[in-house]
Amino acid sequence: MLQAIRDTHRYSPGELRTALRFLAPLGLLIGIFVLLPVLGTLAGSLYLDTTFLERRFAWFDNYCGLLTDHTFLQSAWFTLTFAAVSVPLELALGLALALLMNSQVRPLGLLRACVLIPWAIPGAISARTWELIYNYNYGLANALLGGLGIVGEPVNWLGTGAGAFAALVLTDVWRTTPFVAIILLTGLQAIPVELYQQAQVDQAGALGRLRRITLPLLRPIIIVALLFRTIDAVRVFDIIYILTRGGPGGSTTSLSLYAYRNFLGGDFGYGSAASALLFVVALGLSLVYIKMARKLKIKMR
Amino acid sequence: MLSGCNRSGGQGITLAVGGAPNEITVWEQLAESWTIRSGVEVNIMRQPTDTDLRRQGLIIPLKSQQRDPDLFLMDVAWVAQFAASGWLEPLDRYAAPGTIDTTAFFTNILEQVDRREGRLIAMPVYLDCGLLYYRRDLLEKYGYTSAPETWYELVAMAVKVQALERAERPQFYGFVWQGAQYEGLVCNFLEFAGSAGGGLAFENGQVRADTPANLMAARFMHGLIYDSKVSPPNTFTEMREEEVRAVFQQGDALFERNWPYAWSLHQREGSPVKDKVGVALLPHFPGGHSVATLGGWHIGVSVYSNCKEEAAGLLAHIVSDSVQVTFAERLGWNPARRDLYDRRELQEKLPHLDVLRAGFAAAVARPNLPYYTQLSEPIQRYLNGALSGELTPDAALEKIENEMQQVVERYGRE
Incomplete structure (x- = not known):
């Protein structure tokens, strides 16, 4: 099993040429649409570049400004804690859903469809939906909890830093857990049934099977899910723009929102530097995951 | 005239507007009637309702020095940014008496918002105040x-x-x-x-x-x-x-x-x-x-436009007496022209014009x-x-x- 990731095979020059020819179009696209903008942003971040002042090269002035900018540091801290809380929750729930979908629960089609709905809804629209749930006057949450007598007075869910944070995490977990579940499901389906049959012969319990077979074999795909989700979480923008716009008191400003506001104010240099730092954070986290995946691969050989 | 701006030339001028569907309809009708009257083709560039998104949709083409849009609406809070960025064509040479009569407008607002270093760089389209x-x-x-x-x-x-x-x-x-x-x-x-x-x-x-x-x-x-x-x-x-x-x-x-x-x-x-x-x-x-x-929206001509003359012509039309009355009657927009606040037919339509006139005269612009x-x-x-x-x-x-x-x-x- 997992032989697919073994790369002991050596390619002949002819094979390499063919491979290159197939890869070239994609490489060109990535070059134009990914690499160039990233390099452009990095270069731009070294300039004092506002639309309303003389543009000049400023070395690392923008970065120095950011690192002493209280708002930037606060938004960096918010972004990292947001990712650190929401991603593990999404992983745990996604795993549970994937196991459920992989089991013989009926009706399977209906279950899968239900799970997928939040993922199929565009982010901005699900954020609007949640806005109606959290709304103080007309929101579903207050109506339900008030109706059941759980809360007396309506609760202003987005009214404290902690409340707004929790509300954003919940929204993010709701809409992206299906993505994690689907990715993990493909991993689950690749695990040979014989292993479980064998384990049953050895009288291993459900928990034992999960711990000894499922999780270890699922680990590479878990890392892939983590990689995607973490990068997405540190870039979070849409749900914040709609639900809190960074409030209350700026406590839920994400790095993307911070950079966006600088662009809107015409400061492209500062905004680029903020984006570049966001890129570095995402890249750093990706490298950690890729390294984890590689270690795992070596161990599995 | 240089090519391209007249109807015969093809592409015409582009006007960026946004807002609710009923506002867009009024703009579209205005564009059509102006084309009939002046022979200049006017394309409406439709922007979202959200103010931030409207600004974003203008900063991008202007920052990359594109010719379109030729003229656009700006929230009062970003006129200064656009002006200091050198994106607004000075209107003085188009504002000959009879085209744009600046004396008919609230002077405190023109001075606070639309004049920069002595030059007229925008005109108010409609005014807002708390x-x-x-x-x-x-x-x-x-x-x-x-x-x-x-x-x-x-x-x-x-x-x-x-x-x-x-x-x-x-x-x-x-x-x-x-x-x-x-x-x-x-x-x-x-x-x-x-x-x-x-x-x-x-x-x-x-x-x-x-x-x-x-x-x-x-x-x-x-x-x-x-x-x-x-x-x-x-x-x-x-x-x-x-x-x-x-x-x-x-x-x-x-x-x-x-x-x-x-x-x-x-x-x-x-x-x-x-x-x-x-x-x-x-x-x-x-x-x-x-x-x-003070709130409201102002209009300016892009410095990158290749049809400035025609764009300024349309701008003058938009701030003219008749169009301002149309805006007030059909959209409830408060005229930027002070002289309209005495019109009987508008007072019937907008019964608090007197309160508004007092508000605008005492309005404070944001820095x-x-x-x-x-x-x-x-x-x-x-x-x-x-x-x-x-x-x-x-x-x-x-x-x-x-x-x-x-x-x-x-x-x-x-």
């Missing part, structure tokens, strides 16, 4: 004869009416206004502060925001939510223009601070408050005077600086923090002044 909406029927019911003059009168009335109305309407509040973390909060703050004699001052590169008058305003705003409790707890989370309007329009508030657009919606068929609403200037603190933050967006940011953040109770109004103002000072030091050395 107003006090009140329930005439309820004031009458509880024996009040007029709208409140001072903020303390407003609170006293709100406390009493709220307590009594709640017997029937448990969600009833005395006063709703815009306190969420966004630009609207700054507009509200400047009105409270200005009516206490405060505001934002810039002297020799020094920002003055942490002043006694501003502190009085910030504490008062905080008190509306926590002491007199006449403003709802979600004032600082959800209360933007439309949320505020919805609460008032449902009959759940006595007073509302909003822009003039709310009037025609309150008066719409089926509105629970139809014919029960009065409009007044905002109250002031004892010894101060009413202040309204007309190219980096205003960056200055507004700490005000929004810390003032909203104070309204949420996470820091005191005193601490908020201290932080606002410090951070505004940093912004001025960063961008202010031209």
Whole structure:
């Protein structure tokens, strides 16, 4: 099993040429649409570049400004804690859903469809939906909890830093857990049934099977899910723009929102530097995951 | 004439507008009739309703020096940024007498917003200012004869009416206004502060925001939510223009601070408050005077346009007497021309034109600086923090002044 990731095979020059020819179009696209903008942003971040002042090269002035900018540091801290809380929750729930979908629960089609709905809804629209749930006057949450007598007075869910944070995490977990579940499901389906049959012969319990077979074999795909989700979480923008716009008191400003506001104010240099730092954070986290995946691969050989 | 701009040349000129569907319809009809009249093809570039997205949709083409759009609408809060970026073609040479008659407009507004270094770089299309909406029927019911003059009168009335109305309407509040973390909060703050004699001052590169008058305003705003409790707890989370309007329009508030657009919606068929609403200037603190933050949209010609002559021609048409009347009648937009406020037929259509004229004459523009967006940011953040109770109004103002000072030091050395 997992032989697919073994790369002991050596390619002949002819094979390499063919491979290159197939890869070239994609490489060109990535070059134009990914690499160039990233390099452009990095270069731009070294300039004092506002639309309303003389543009000049400023070395690392923008970065120095950011690192002493209280708002930037606060938004960096918010972004990292947001990712650190929401991603593990999404992983745990996604795993549970994937196991459920992989089991013989009926009706399977209906279950899968239900799970997928939040993922199929565009982010901005699900954020609007949640806005109606959290709304103080007309929101579903207050109506339900008030109706059941759980809360007396309506609760202003987005009214404290902690409340707004929790509300954003919940929204993010709701809409992206299906993505994690689907990715993990493909991993689950690749695990040979014989292993479980064998384990049953050895009288291993459900928990034992999960711990000894499922999780270890699922680990590479878990890392892939983590990689995607973490990068997405540190870039979070849409749900914040709609639900809190960074409030209350700026406590839920994400790095993307911070950079966006600088662009809107015409400061492209500062905004680029903020984006570049966001890129570095995402890249750093990706490298950690890729390294984890590689270690795992070596161990599995 | 150089090619391309006339109908025979093909592509014509592009006008960027945004807003609600009914506004777009009016613009489209205007474009058609102008084409018939002048022979210049006008393409409408349709922008979203959201102000931020409209600005984003203009910054991108202008920053990359594209020829389109040839002319565009700007929120009053970003005219200075666009002007200082060198994106606005000076209009003076097109403003010959008979084309754009600048004397017909509110001069205080032209001076504060549309003139930069002595040159005319934009023209107002319509004006907005903060107003006090009140329930005439309820004031009458509880024996009040007029709208409140001072903020303390407003609170006293709100406390009493709220307590009594709640017997029937448990969600009833005395006063709703815009306190969420966004630009609207700054507009509200400047009105409270200005009516206490405060505001934002810039002297020799020094920002003055942490002043006694501003502190009085910030504490008062905080008190509306926590002491007199006449403003709802979600004032600082959800209360933007439309949320505020919805609460008032449902009959759940006595007073509302909003822009003039709310009037025609309150008066719409089926509105629970139809014919029960009065409009007044905002109250002031004892010894101060009413202040309204200036809003509204202005129009300018892109410096990158290759059809400036034609674009300026359309601009002159848009700010002309007849088009301004059309906007007022069909969209309820308040004319930028002062002379229209005496027109009988408009007074029938917009019954509070007198209040508005007084409001505009006393309107205070937000700091007309190219980096205003960056200055507004700490005000929004810390003032909203104070309204949420996470820091005191005193601490908020201290932080606002410090951070505004940093912004001025960063961008202010031209």
